[in-house]
Amino acid sequence: MNDANSSMQLTRAADYAVRVMIHLVGRAGEGRVSLPTVAAATGAPESFLSKVLQALTRAGLLVSQRGQSGGFEVSPHGLKASMRDVIEAVDGPIHLNVCLTSGNACARQDWCPAHPVWVRAQEAMLAVLEAARIEELAFGEEKRKASSRSGFGLAGGIAVVPAGHACCRCGEVETR
Template identity: 40%
Template sequence: MQITRETDYAIRCVLYLTSRTDRVIMVDEIAREMATPKSFLSKILQKLVKADIARSFRGVKGGFQLNREPRDITLLDVIEAVEGAIALNTCVLDTSACGFSGTCAVHPVWVRLRGEVNELLARHNFADIARDIRPDETGS
């Protein structure tokens, strides 16, 4: 399993917003400081807004801010906001995708792995991640 570039940018974005919860941040600033393409970042931010991770503000002084406390946002939240549910095989999310799901010896392994991966990602919140950050990782 490998996260997409879009998910990597989303994680960077949430990390940047975590380090600046005191103000609304413009897309230009996030894109510049986190080395992400602005147009791509705008689409990612809309997914984060839809997932209730971030909120947007319109107007001249508009921008984005976290919609929850960093301790209440996990890596799992961000990954699922961008990519949808995590599964190593489609049969885990949709047993009708494979006619062998009911008899397949590997299916229970995929299901168990999905649970373990989700559990691990859910343990890591952005408050904890931000505490371990190096100064150059947030543009500080």
């Protein structure tokens, strides 16, 4: 089988949407960001990204403003979004198999031995995506970038700041 044609992959739009949200949540409070700036930061083509941004705006995760001082910024709802919220804003509800789309989507589901496995897999995936908060990902990414720039490391996802150095987020100096 060709891995590139796997039906169990997120769409490119969903991938870009997650990148956009992580970027914009990380910049929350800094004002609107233009389409070219978002495209450059996420590595997404502007023409495709404009459709993703429209979907995120329609879902209430972003706020957009047209005009010379226009751009995109995360909404209060978007600040609390999960990866599931973002993916479903762009692609609609997530279903691993057609038998999970509605009660009567598959005539075999009442007796199919695979159906309970699909149900458990779907529930597990949705739980993981729901638990992954964009805000946590954005600030985790910020910490990873700061640690790589400063030469400080990460231990278990937490920035390790040597004694006597200022914390990357709050500026406090560790004195231990």
